[in-house]
Amino acid sequence: MSLTLYERQAKDGWRPSPFCWRTRFTLAHKGLTPDVVAIGFTEAERIAFSGQGKVPVLVDGERVVWDSWSIAGYLEDTYPDQSSLFGGNGGRELARMLGHWVDATLQPALAGVLAPALYDILDAEDQVYYRRTREARWGMTFEEMRGKRDSYLAAISPAYEPLRLRLAEAPYICGEKPAYGDYLVFGVFQWARCTDPQDLIPAKDAELRAWRSRMLDLFGGLARSVPAFESAA
């Protein structure tokens, strides 16, 4: 059966989307290797068949699934013989909560830095679209956001606190082995690695860095196989 993943690409093959990284790791966890079709922001017509305009979109034979959470649930239910993403129903519910924390707290904590930085790695046509939509969302220009970079950077550290506490207890967020909760969080740090030259995990956060390094090694170095800034190893 053919399996195709549509994901975001920036210029020169850079792959910055945190949502798409969740899905890449989810597929790898299930031992699945999709054909990857990378599209720019201004190529939404290529996923119009899904009835919406965002990536990731997974096509599994006749089945079309979009939204990283829906894709994770679909893969867990459709490929139950492979290693579980959630470790049962309670784990699935907890993963949903963790996803909400990532979307509502962790990702926004880095977004003030990463939104204008992402602009720099887009093709010219995508830059026009991205600037228009993101500046409207933030209510200020990218230049104004860059001017506030130091204050955005200072606000990141408190958002890491739950990760610090967890990674002092276990090698992975999900325990002895990585699972969906790790992929949710890692997507954010892979977005950072693939977007901004500065490492957004400071040296003092050694355990968080060590976890990121383990995540980068997973699945044959899947996340190391794309262009990224070397500062965040």
Ligand SMILES: N[C@@H](CCC(=O)N[C@@H](CS)C(=O)NCC(=O)O)C(=O)O
């Ligand atoms: N809740 C969705 C969010 C997906 C999402 O926001 N994808 C971005 C990735 S760059 C996108 O395609 N945005 C389209 C746009 O801004 O036009 C998920 O978890 O998959």
